Amino acid sequence: MNSASATHDPAFALDDLCIDTLRFLSVDAVQKANSGHPGLPLGAAPMAHVLWTRFLKHNPADPHWFDRDRFVLSAGHGSMLLYSLLHVTGYEVSLEQIKQFRQWGSLSAGHPERGLTPGVEVTTGPLGQGFGNGVGMAMAEAHLAARYNRDGFEIIDHCTYAIVSDGDLMEGVASEAASLAGHLKLGKLVYLYDDNRVTLSAGTDITFTEDRARRFEAYGWHTQLVDDGNDLGAIDQALRAARAEARRPSLIMVRTHLGYGSPSKQDTFEAHGSPLGEEEVRATKRNLGWPAEPAFVVPDTALAYFRQALDQGAQAEAAWRERFAAYARAYPELAHELEQLMRAEMPADWGVDIPVFAADAKGMATRVASGKIMNAIAPRLPALIGGSADLDPSTHTALTGLGDFEPTGADAFDRQGSDGGGWSRAGRNLHFGVREHGMGAILNGLAAHGGTLPFGATFLVFSDYMRPPIRLAALMGLHVVYVFTHDSIALGEDGSTHQPIEQLAGLRSVPQLIVIRPCDANETAVAWRVAIETCDRPVALILTRQNVATLDRAQFADADGLRRGAYVLADPPEGKADLILIATGSEVGLVVAASQVLLAQGVHGRVVSMPSWELFDAQPKAYRDAVLAPSIRARLAVEAGVTQGWHRYVGDHGDVLGLHRFGASAPGDILLREFGFTVENVCKRALSVMRWAARQCNSG
Numbered sequence: 001m002n003s004a005s006a007t008h009d010p011a012f013a014l015d016d017l018c019i020d021t022l023r024f025l026s027v028d029a030v031q032k033a034n035s036g037h038p039g040l041p042l043g044a045a046p047m048a049h050v051l052w053t054r055f056l057k058h059n060p061a062d063p064h065w066f067d068r069d070r071f072v073l074s075a076g077h078g079s080m081l082l083y084s085l086l087h088v089t090g091y092e093v094s095l096e097q098i099k100q101f102r103q104w105g106s107l108s109a110g111h112p113e114r115g116l117t118p119g120v121e122v123t124t125g126p127l128g129q130g131f132g133n134g135v136g137m138a139m140a141e142a143h144l145a146a147r148y149n150r151d152g153f154e155i156i157d158h159c160t161y162a163i164v165s166d167g168d169l170m171e172g173v174a175s176e177a178a179s180l181a182g183h184l185k186l187g188k189l190v191y192l193y194d195d196n197r198v199t200l201s202a203g204t205d206i207t208f209t210e211d212r213a214r215r216f217e218a219y220g221w222h223t224q225l226v227d228d229g230n231d232l233g234a235i236d237q238a239l240r241a242a243r244a245e246a247r248r249p250s251l252i253m254v255r256t257h258l259g260y261g262s263p264s265k266q267d268t269f270e271a272h273g274s275p276l277g278e279e280e281v282r283a284t285k286r287n288l289g290w291p292a293e294p295a296f297v298v299p300d301t302a303l304a305y306f307r308q309a310l311d312q313g314a315q316a317e318a319a320w321r322e323r324f325a326a327y328a329r330a331y332p333e334l335a336h337e338l339e340q341l342m343r344a345e346m347p348a349d350w351g352v353d354i355p356v357f358a359a360d361a362k363g364m365a366t367r368v369a370s371g372k373i374m375n376a377i378a379p380r381l382p383a384l385i386g387g388s389a390d391l392d393p394s395t396h397t398a399l400t401g402l403g404d405f406e407p408t409g410a411d412a413f414d415r416q417g418s419d420g421g422g423w424s425r426a427g428r429n430l431h432f433g434v435r436e437h438g439m440g441a442i443l444n445g446l447a448a449h450g451g452t453l454p455f456g457a458t459f460l461v462f463s464d465y466m467r468p469p470i471r472l473a474a475l476m477g478l479h480v481v482y483v484f485t486h487d488s489i490a491l492g493e494d495g496s497t498h499q500p501i502e503q504l505a506g507l508r509s510v511p512q513l514i515v516i517r518p519c520d521a522n523e524t525a526v527a528w529r530v531a532i533e534t535c536d537r538p539v540a541l542i543l544t545r546q547n548v549a550t551l552d553r554a555q556f557a558d559a560d561g562l563r564r565g566a567y568v569l570a571d572p573p574e575g576k577a578d579l580i581l582i583a584t585g586s587e588v589g590l591v592v593a594a595s596q597v598l599l600a601q602g603v604h605g606r607v608v609s610m611p612s613w614e615l616f617d618a619q620p621k622a623y624r625d626a627v628l629a630p631s632i633r634a635r636l637a638v639e640a641g642v643t644q645g646w647h648r649y650v651g652d653h654g655d656v657l658g659l660h661r662f663g664a665s666a667p668g669d670i671l672l673r674e675f676g677f678t679v680e681n682v683c684k685r686a687l688s689v690m691r692w693a694a695r696q697c698n699s700g
């Protein structure tokens with residue numbers, strides 16, 4: 001610990017000493033890194049101090065204690081404020097780590113990263129996302145409390161706090177999430193708005209002049225104004241009032257000053273995202289009565305005050321554990337189930353009811369199969385909750401009879417869209433409304449909170465509206481399942497606006513995201529198994545609107561091959577294959593049919609179903625070579641999307657039948673025909689690729 005006796009006036013209040021400790025730890029770290037954002041910590045330190053020392057229920061020695069309050073620094077660029085708070089309150093973030101801000105291998109990354117730094121709940125930085133995450137966390141808390149608390153046993157009872165900034169409130173995702181949070185009456189959601197009226201490049205007067213209080217009131221939030229961001233009493237009072245407000249989320253608008261105390265940069269965007277500069281740091285310290293040297297001063301008295309969090313946290317957690325033990329005696333089964341949820345463990349029998357689908361040439365849409373599978377899984381998997389962005393009848397993601405998540409005691413309202421089982425906080429069907437971006441951010445919050453395994457559904461084409469939170473789910477390694485239906489031009493008449501073309505390629509480009517496009521009902525069942533079992537990353541299921549044949553697995557390889565990403569579905573009945581036909585999803589049936597026509601012409605084709613590139617890429621080379629035999633260079637991949645990336649699998653001598661343009665409005669079967677997804681065209685392309693490969697081999 002670097003300690004020094006501050007050269008303050010002895011009358012200098014302890015609170016002020018603590019606040020300046022946070023301010024200058026942050027400023028010094030940014031200055032040392034010569035990179036970062038000093039403005040926010042200088043202005044927002046007082047509200048952070050009041051929240052963290054007087055309200056936040058947490059145990060720095062156990063950052064994963066389940067009933068802790070959640071804190072999100074949505075304005076992630078102000079990360080140094082969070083690292084300072086974590087350090088002084090006793091998390092495993094040493095002063096040395098603070099001094100290594102933004103350096104290779106340090107715990108204090110440029111923006112807060114979940115999983116890297118103890119005490120960081122979610123990765124923030126892309127503005128607006130943390131705002132949405134907090135809503136998801138508050139939903140998780142409300143849901144688990146409704147399901148597991150019993151009279152006298154408030155086992156789940158915590159708040160979600162965030163510091164949000166101008167940029168957060170400007171981003172559309174915050175509006176979506178705020179609208180839903182207000183509707184859902186999430187009373188334990190409390191946001192402090194760092195209302196400093198300056199962003200990265202300007203004052204907000206040139207871009208952001210709406211009446212924020214009235215905007216949030218219109219969403220159904222409880223709003224309060226604190227005129228002076230240094231008025232600790234007013235912040236304290238506002239937080240108390242927010243906590244007392246049980247039926248509305250709270251926005252406390254705290255008027256602050258970006259770069260507070262900096263003589264020449266306060267209230268200017270120059271204080272936002274660059275170090276103040278050595279000279280200005282000295283001037284700011286002088287201005288606020290802080291010792292100019294050394295840097296990284298943490299006065300003993302301030303540290304002792306902050307570190308009370310350790311004792312208080314240990315006591316709070318111990319009391320909770322005692323309560324939990326009594327709860328477990330009174331309600332052993334509930335307690336066992338809740339313990340499993342908190343540990344993210346799955347009941348051993350979660351998958352026993354997953355159906356096996358009989359071979360059927362007419363088949364069913366994989367979205368329909370998915371709906372049946374989800375409904376077979378959900379009763380035995382209490383963690384599974386979720387919904388769609390107003391598309392339940394299309395995405396088939398309703399969990400029938402498992403209740404609809406709604407505000408408790410809501411006034412009578414139109415109950416269309418019920419999935420059965422009653423409207424309450426305990427409902428496992430979440431209705432996101434037409435808010436894909438908000439849904440994505442909320443799913444991340446639900447997953448990060450813990451105790452839930454969230455899924456969210458929409459049409460594949462609208463996954464574009466969710467890309468930022470999908471990326472963050474992958475970055476954080478969150479277990480979220482996306483159900484994206486209507487997965488190709490074959491969706492038909494809705495036309496080019498609704499027909500995904502480049503979305504599969506886009507999703508496959510996200511590191512750590514697993515994308516699975518099953519070819520029939522039984523592959524869909526295995527895809528769901530993989531989605532549930534893959535706990536350390538998100539999984540996107542890509543499903544058809546139209547029927548696809550349910551393959552006869554006595555004739556074709558077992559659907560369990562999906563687990564390996566790609567597998568040989570069928571080899572020629574005799575003789576060596578001289579062609580590999582690869583396809584995903586609905587195009588697998590097409591290449592199966594084409595292979596049979598080709599066989600009649602004496603062409604021996606191997607059919608490979610390749611539902612997931614990511615799962616296949618993770619296989620040992622020997623397996624990959626066994627499926628895509630290097631000796632067979634004539635390969636044709638077929639997928640109703642852009643061809644980008646497929647050459648990795650078909651090689652230099654191979655070909656890809658895909659799409660190089662947007663779709664069109666017409667019945668799906670007509671579109672497939674017009675765009676060349678016919679048996680005849682697959683055969684033609686296959687024969688041509690065989691000729692080409694043979695020529696290349698001969699000339700080579």
Ligand SMILES: Cc1ncc(C[n+]2csc(CCOP(=O)(O)OP(=O)(O)O)c2C)c(N)n1
Pocket residue numbers: 037039040075077078125126127128165166167168171194196197198199200201258272
């Ligand atoms: C989605 C997104 N767009 C742009 C940025 C780049 N950016 C970082 S901070 C910032 C300005 C934010 O201003 P404000 O929220 O008021 O923060 P303050 O200036 O108070 O620190 C911008 C544009 C970002 N982080 N996220």
